[in-house]
Amino acid sequence: MRNLTRLALTAAAAAALAACASHKPPPPVAPTAPPPPADTGAPPPPPPVAARPTGPLPGTEQDFVVNVGDRVYFDFDQYTLRDEGRRVLDAQAAWLQRYPSVTVRIEGNADERGTREYNFALGARRAEAVRTYLIDHGVAAGRITTISYGKERPIAEGETEEAFAKNRNAHTAITGGVR
Numbered sequence: 001m002r003n004l005t006r007l008a009l010t011a012a013a014a015a016a017l018a019a020c021a022s023h024k025p026p027p028p029v030a031p032t033a034p035p036p037p038a039d040t041g042a043p044p045p046p047p048p049v050a051a052r053p054t055g056p057l058p059g060t061e062q063d064f065v066v067n068v069g070d071r072v073y074f075d076f077d078q079y080t081l082r083d084e085g086r087r088v089l090d091a092q093a094a095w096l097q098r099y100p101s102v103t104v105r106i107e108g109n110a111d112e113r114g115t116r117e118y119n120f121a122l123g124a125r126r127a128e129a130v131r132t133y134l135i136d137h138g139v140a141a142g143r144i145t146t147i148s149y150g151k152e153r154p155i156a157e158g159e160t161e162e163a164f165a166k167n168r169n170a171h172t173a174i175t176g177g178v179r
Contacts, residue, residue, distance in 0.1 A: 059098075059179045064178075072170050096134065102177040105147060106170055107170065108147070109123050109154075110122045112159070116150060120150035131146050
C-alpha cells in the first residue's frame with residue numbers, strides 16, 4: 001500500500017506541476033485589410049485639397065500695412081517718437097530690409113489746431129523724425145522721401161480729442177518696388 005500511496009502522490013505532484021507550467025502564448029494574428037467599400041454607385045470622394053494661405057502675399061503693400069503697420073502717432077504739438085511708434089518703425093525697418101527694392105514716402109500730418117504754416121512745419125518734423133529713425137535702423141536714405149501735409153489730409157473728421165489724436169501721425173506710403 002505504501003507503493004500505491006507513493007504512486008498516487010507522485011501522480012498528483014506531476015499533475016500539479018503540469019498545471020503550473022507556462023504555456024506559450026498563441027501566435028499573433030496578422031492584421032487584415034479592411035474590406036473593400038461597398039459599391040454604392042456613387043463616385044468616390046475627391047482627394048483633400050491643400051489649404052491655401054490666407055492674408056496678404058509677402059512683400060506686397062497689403063503685407064506692409066496689415067502685418068507691419070504703416071502709421072505712427074504723436075502727442076499734441078510733438079514730433080518725438082513714442083514707444084509704440086518705435087515698435088512699429090522697428091517692424092518697418094525690418095520689412096524694408098527684407099525687401100530692398102521698395103521705396104517709401106513718409107507723410108507728416110497734424111490735427112487741425114494751429115495755423116496752416118505751423119502745422120506744415122510740424123508735419124515736416126514728424127516725417128523727418130520717422131525718416132531718421134528708419135535710416136538709423138538700416139534703411140538706405142535714398143529709398144525714403146518725406147512730405148508734410150500739415151492739417152490738409154485728416155484721416156478722422158471731427159473736433160474731438162479722439163479725432164485730433166488720429167490726425168497727429170506720420171504715414172509710411174510705399175511708392176515703388178513692391179510685387
